[in-house]
Amino acid sequence: MITISKLTKTYETKKGMVTGVDNVSLTINKGEIFGIVGYSGAGKSSLLRCMNLLERPTSGNVTVDGLDLTGLKGERLRQARLKIGMIFQHFYLISQKTVGENVAFALKAARLPKGESIKRVDELLKMVGLSDKKDVYPSQLSGGQKQRVGIARALANNPNVLLCDEATSALDPNTTLSILRLLKKINRELNITIVLITHEMNVVKEICDRMAIMQDGRVIEEGDVYDIFSEPKAELTKEFISSVVSFDVPKPILAACTGSIIKVQFKGAVAGEGVITDTVQHFDVKGNFLHGTIEYIQEKPLGLFLMEIQGDPANINRAITYMEGRGAKVEVIRNGL
Known part of the structure; x- marks a missing residue:
């Protein structure tokens, strides 16, 4: 489904060139929920943004559904991006537009007739449990409700892939759990491949099928979530797991x-x-x-x-x-x- 091959992303700073992603290769299977874990600065968000070419890799390739995105430009790239939804940590809703208008705005790129667009917005709001909030403005919503709007917006164009950049980091534990359950429901019912960036192992433990651990721009461990929890190899992986399963005895x-x-x-x-x-x-x-x-x-x-x-x-x-x-x-x- 998603193949990342020898991907590197460098940035030019005042102190010189900095490598955000360092020669990463990953395969993410169709229909799975794949977690990418790491501390701030590990390169996970840079890697995610390279997956839909919001940031163009310095070298390497990103292939989604057999299409090499790194070889696309202009209109062809724009059309390919319509099939890759993205959910952000800070929601990025348009405050002057209602919930329904925020979701409808994402449909403009698909140029749907007005009647179809209204029907699609209603379907999406029902899917995320916000049918009664269609005419409400973002300022009237809780954090969890705002993220549900973000999810509905990301699903507007029937994507095959959903990229989640720290989608639950700004939420309290109970709201986080409800959002994760919604993502899992969407994954299972729509067979959408989900790539989830996080620094919280509880998030990975809750819904992911496979995962990768990143450190200093590199993937240091990857595999089935259950196998990694039961047989962690890298010291950083053990550190992350200890935040979920602790054996500290006085x-x-x-x-x-x-x-x-x-x-x-x-x-x-x-x-x-x-x-x-x-x-x-x-x-x-x-x-x-x-x-x-x-x-x-x-x-x-x-x-x-x-x-x-x-x-x-x-x-x-x-x-x-x-x-x-x-x-x-x-x-x-x-x-x-």
Whole structure:
């Protein structure tokens, strides 16, 4: 669907040339929600803007639906952009126009007859849950409602791709969740490919199928969201995931533990099984939970536990081997004191 090949974007500044995107190659599949994560300055927004050529890459190619956008100019590029909707962090609604007029404004490029345009606006506002706000002005809307208008506007010309640049960063947690659920609904019902830029792993965890982590203009890790959460490789990826799944236990509690401290991870269906309970029952060891959670990513469970295990070292080793044999990943954080 979207193929980015060896893409580089440089900027000329007072201090010289700065590389915003550095030789990035990515493939985004049709119909998926793809997250691009990174801190400010990582290059993720620059990469997104290169996808619809709001910024023209310094080198490399962007192909959407088999069409190389970097080879297009003028009217051909304008027509290609109609099939790529974009949602912004700060909404960018026209304050002097009503909600309906804001959405209709996006249809002008398609040159629809007035009757068809009115019908399309009504369809879009119904889709985003704002049918009763058609004649209201942006100043009368909440942040979440403004973003819903932005989504309706981005969908006006029946795009195949929706680019979201920090679309939920200005919203509170509950509103963010409602917007993410709306995007997921749109993705599933319309089969629109969504590319979502964010610095929040909770956003990726909630709706994305695959993801990429960016640092200093480069993609340092990419893959299935569930796989990255369960097996992060890059240190920055681990840092991002720790913001969602934390194993911080107060030092006084750890200091009071005399047994071995182990971290246990269960993937998929195994997370719902009583592996730890079975282990304690079958081996002469005692277990003390220090921290535990089951996260649901892509509707699949990921179990993460930190525990103290006490007993004879040989029995502890057998217990760990047993858990690993049942599909758990076990990491010894500290051997018994």
